[in-house]
Amino acid sequence: DVVVVVRGPEAPVRLVQKVQRAGVWINSRPVLFEGAPGFYMTASTRPLSDIANFGQLRRLGVGVDHLRINAPDERRTVTRYGVRDVVISRLGDDYLDWRRAVIRLKEAAALYDTDPDGVTFVDRGLFRAEVKLPAVAPTGQYYAEVWLFQDGAPAAVSNLTLTVEKIGFERDIFEFAHRRPWSYGVLCVLLAAAIGYGASRVFRRS
Template identity: 85%
Template sequence: MIQALPPPPPAVEAPAPERSAATEDRLRVAAALTEARVSVDSGFSGASIVLYGAVFNPGDDPTDVVVVVRGPDAPVRLVKKTRNLGVWLNSRPVVFEGAPGFYMTASTRPLGDIADFGDLRRLGVGVDHLRINAPEESRVVTRYGVRDVVISRLGEDYLDWRRAVIRLREAAALYNTDPEGVRFVDRGLFRAEIELPAVAPTGQYFAEVWLFQDGDPVSVSNLTLTVEKVGIERDIFEFAHNRPWTYGVLCVLLAAFTGWAASRIFRRQ
C-alpha cells in the first residue's frame, strides 16, 4: 500500500540583512590587512602586505587617507665621531629609549597638503613628527651586555641626534614616507602596500588609518600586525635572550671545537 507523503512545509523567506542606522550618515573609514601575521625564518627576504579599506562618505566633500605603521620600540645607541687634537674619537654615547624599529606613512597626497603642522604633530603622523623618547637625566646603565654605558641628557643637540636616528633607519629601509602610497581603486575603496625589509624587527606592529576632511581628522581605524620568528631560528633567538651566558659559553665551545676539528682535518691532508 502506497502512503501519500505529507505536503512540504511552507517556504520561509530569509529576513533582509540589517543595516546600522547609526553609521549610514556618518563619515568614517574601515580597513583591514591581507595578512595579520608574518613568519620570519632563515630564508626571509622581506614581505609585502596589502592594506585595503573603504571610506563611507555620505557627502560630496573630498577626503584624504593617511596610513601610519609603527613597529615595536627599541633602544637605539648612538655615538658621534669628534676630532680632538687631530684624533677622531667617539663622543659620549646617547641612547634613545623609545625609537620605533619600523615606521612608514602612506597617503593620498603629501602630508603638508592634507593637514596643518599642529594636527600632524599632535597625532604623531609623519617622520618629522615622530615621537622618539630621549633620556631625561644623566645616569649609568647596562645596555647590550656592555657595562657603564653613560646616558647623558640631551640639550640643544637633541634635534641633531634625532635626525641621525631617522637617517640611519631610512638608509636601512626601516623608515619610509610615500606621499602617493594610498590609491583609490574605486569609489570609496583604497589600498596601500606595507613593505617590510629583511631586517624588519620582530614583534607587534600597529597600523593607524586616518581619514581627513578639510584638514581635520574625522575618523581612524586601528589594526595590528605580528612579525615573529618560526622554526629553529625562533628557538635559538629565545634561548640566546633567555640564557645569554649559557648561549655565549656554548658559542665559544662550538667555535673551539670547530677550530680543533679543522686543524685535525688539514693536518691529516
C-alpha cells in the same frame, strides 16, 4: 585623503658621536633616545604636507618628522626669572641633529619609510596599502592607524593591532640566540672555524 601609519614596538636607541680631543678621535658620551618605534611607515594618497599642515601632523604624530623621540637623560628643569620652570636639553641646538641621526639610521635599515603614493583606491570606498617589513624588523605588537582627512583636518581614525613573529627554523635560532647568547656565540665561532677548515682542505687539494 587617507593616511595609513604602522608602528612597531618601541626600543631605546643609543648614539655616540666621533669627537676630536687633543688630536685623537674618540667617542663622545652616549646619548640615549627613547620613544623611537622599531618600525615606522606611513602610506598616503599624496604627500603628507599636501594633506594637512605642520601643526596637525605634529599634534597627531603622523610622519617621521613628527615622531615623539626624546632623550630624557639629557633634560633638566631650571627656573627662569624666578617665575616658571623650563625644561632644557644638554644637547642644546644640536638636539635636532641627534634626533635626525636616529631617523637616518632607521631609514638606512629600511625600518622607517614614507610612501606618498602608498594608498591606492581599488573601488569606491575601498583602498589598498602595502606594508613591507624588512628581515631586521623587530617582532612583537604592531599598531596600525588609518586616518581619514578632509579639508586638511582629521575626520575619522581606525585602529588595528597586529602581531609580527618569526616562524619555523628561523624562530628557533632567534629564540636560542636570545635565551643562551654565550652558547650561540660559541656555536657560531665553531661553525665558522669548521667552514674555514673545510675550505682550506678543498683549496689544498685543488
